[in-house]
Amino acid sequence: MALTHPNSSSSVSEVKIDVFWHEGMLKHDTGTGVFDTLHDPGFLEILEKHPENSDRVKNMVSILKKGPISPYISWHQGRAALIPELYSFHTPDYINELVEIDKAGGKKQLCSGTILNPGSWDAALLAAGTTLKAMQNIMDGHGKISYSLVRPPGHHAQPTRADGYCFLNNAGLAVNLALNSGCKSVVVIDIDVHYGNGTAEGFYAWENVLTISLHMNHGTWGSSHPQNGSIDELGEGNGFGFNLNIPLPNGSGDKGYQYAMNELVVPAVEKFEPCMVVLVVGQDSSAFDPNGRQCLTMDGYREIGRTVKKLADKHSSGRVLIVQEGGYHLTYSAYCLHATLEGFRSCPDPLLSDPIAYYPEDEALTVKVVDSIKKYWVNNVPFLKQDRV
16 A cells, blocks of 8 residues: 655645554453442442443544545554564563463453453453554555554553553554664654553663653552653663653643643654654543543644654654554544544544534643743753753
């Protein structure tokens, strides 16, 4: 399948997005209870599904197959990861632990809200392998924009532990595949509402992987998630300065996020000059998500897509891998995904209108916070100090 080269004068309508998906990932059953637990208090007539359930991705698949962006999508069957492939990011002891739990029949809560049930391990292997296949598609020159539509999510999974609904770090595995395939440097831009702590942990001492996370300022949530996502978690050793956190105030909204992208993300990526761009996308930053309070709308996601596409066009010959993470509002998550991919196609006008009114936003506090983070980076991040911007 041929894609339009970034410098080509061909019509934008010729640009295709390769989507990688496998329905076996639906077999990960997270159960019911009070929000993301399996707890039944005994006094509720209806227990809700765990927020990370199969319905959310069914809607994502459906909107890409039936929505107005469907003519520009090319579908590819995912695959399961092989156990040795997992060792590029995770330790053998941790992988063996998961294998043994699965052999014993599953049904274990590895940490709060993160539940391995029968079928979960197979789904996790499919999520990891499908993301690897999406990256390989780019590495082999078959396409430039790959979207890995996967669950369970992965960006909280650390080398030695599960966390935050995540077992295997799908994006982290793909980054290592790119590096092992000849890429000299990779940037990971994570816009999920929660800190991509697992990805950060895996590359904390690496100077050829720049991890940037824009997230709600939520801090640590226990032993499985010891990282705070604060601005002073900058990496260590040779990797010092290559882990950049952007903790944003609740309700930052479209204007606040775009200000953070323009003032912090774009200059850092411009300076780093990656040969591969990975966007870790979660629609839990949206205005109506039960797991976040950041008030992004379809317009905000569309603009983030445009911004990341421009960075990829300039630094990685248009090559970008998009990896699905959170997003728990069954309807709006799908709409926001559609808008994100519209941005990657550089659509001059929205293909799909926003069906839900959104809250008025006040970006003043976010601007103040972003300016403060920018000042901190200039004074403390070595590869950004020279510019003094």
